[in-house]
Amino acid sequence: MHTKTSPLLPLILAIAAGALAPSSVAFAAKNATGKHAASKAAVPKKAASGKKSAAAANALPPLAAQVALADNAPALPAKAWLLMDYDSGQVLASANAEEALPPASLTKMMTSYIVEQALRSGKLKTTDLVSVSENAWCRGTSAESCMYLPLNSQATVIDILRGIIVQSGNDASKAIAEHMAGSEAGFAKLMNAEAQRLGMTKTTFVNPTGLPDPGHKSSATDLAILARAIIKDGSEYYPIYAEREFKYNGIKQGNRNALLYTDPTVDGLKTGHTAEAGYCLVTSAKRNDMRLITVILNTHSAQARADQSRELLGWGYSQFEKATPIQPNAVVATAKVGFGKADTVAAVLGAPWLLTVPRGQQVQTTVELKPGLEAPIAKGAVIGKVIATSNGKPVGEAPLVAQAEVERSGWLLRAWQHLLQLFGK
Template identity: 55%
Template structure:
């Protein structure tokens, strides 16, 4: 059914399903003995449970999610290749230390970028992190500027990075919510490399080290992300789990032990999967109909959803919603395939609860001058009545 509004807004209401309304409804979040925690729904970015979520705290090696992310983006852009050699300077070298996490690349030797990425993610290598920072920016301090610029782009408003490793430093802070935003970004924007976060071990220089994320060994639905610990920060964990058409991200900061951080992250994930669900309203590629085009050789263009339209809901209350398409104010040729034309929205009780872009399925060339003038004249005459 099509309903026209003034000007060029158009809504197509075509689907009704039963869903759960997202509301607390007596659902009480877990009480945990840590400095802060956040449970985030990956698809929508909604915070499902939190405590002290925006307090800037020492993030320890959860910092390395940003270090790894910047390297991943360099690889994906082609600025670096997986085989690019990255050299370990004297500053980056671990000197055989057992007092910090290391990949143990020998002084003056190089490892490939992809091995360094594994060293950062799996072994939490300070040497790998500093070497990557120096390779990309010339120095770790210069790399920290890039880290902070990226954090600002992502909206990490309670974060400041002073180094690439997470070792204690004045002003080096992040919040549980900011780290959840970062984890979500890693999963989304570095999907090609995200499987590394689930690898249980990595051997380099004949030294095999296991991933410190204990949940990887006890729960097949968990596939990342990173652990952290210093005396200052306590024990921290960023964990992500995917099941039942839903992905959740749990951030625990300042737990009292390795076991506690794993138990608390698991409690958060169980809470989320137990009380919430994501309903698929319209999968990626859902037909959005023939969209009118002005001044084109064709009068309409096919359109479809760019991504899945999901509604985050609780499991204990249901209601009805419709989906609708709201077009951009002016859809005028030329149109390029993939061009955004508007939004498909999930609507409940008159309120939009989720949306996803709709995009053109074909190119539409601009009509000739005479045809455009005639169409403009017709529109002008219609406007008189």
């Protein structure tokens, strides 16, 4: 999946120079307990230059936006890309966002999400010990990304979680899968159930790592939905996604998300790479009161996925702003109610409504109330929705709820109301 990155200082210097290039570190097994020693791989300048030329030659043609809520959306050389507003879940721009593609280590976002949910519910504790089986153990090659857990050792759940998120450890992902579900296949069932619950309609997980499998797929839209859930549901653990390095078993590895080193507003989420999936990146940034999520799938280099994510964020923050179409507690509409002690009920927003809209454009709203409302209606019950549009394009919607309770009328009054209905009054 990934090769082990070079030490942090050279990485930062490379990024500052605008030439972050993937590097590798070979690990050799030290003894039967799985201890490893890191050795820096020397890359000749000519070879590195050749790699860069080969990557450029393999670049896909720019993929223009198929959905764009503002002008001048970028065209990016990837198989799929997407920009989403975190608050509303509205897709601001995208291309090929529904195609099911290999997600590589972006898979581990679901693995970490399930761990975080288990921690929140009490099914797991941060101090629980996870055993490292021979199946989970990384054998010391540079062919895959590893946390380098020693064979037959134990690690705490919180260390495993950091190993998954920061180091993209296949061994950590397999170990927690076996700990929680008995096997990778059993854990994949949990992953798919969670994907279905979240509305990830183009996703099928076969394993917790993202290692290649013909049936293992996800889409840019689905991965953005997952990223939004991680940020929303796992606020206690989300700061881990911004950590630049993690040291375990004497081996320190840097986070492969290059934007964490160059953009202080970026605080997650995950990189991915296999030969089949290309270079992938899901990123989130928050500037002032606006959080945006980007997804890049199958581009030609680690530099390209960082540059394209940076370009998407720059376009998003330059083209959109926050707006409040309707103030909280304002009566949006009045709904008719049948067979109630009151004939109508006020419809209001169920929660404050903050939209991300194109800069300088007016927002219009339309109301849709549920037809045939009948008492009893509880206070806060959803009775309709309000839809916001800007420049003729939908930019969001919010539920409308009953401002007050409407009790059902007595039988005598109901009989009278039935008669009125029969005569069309």
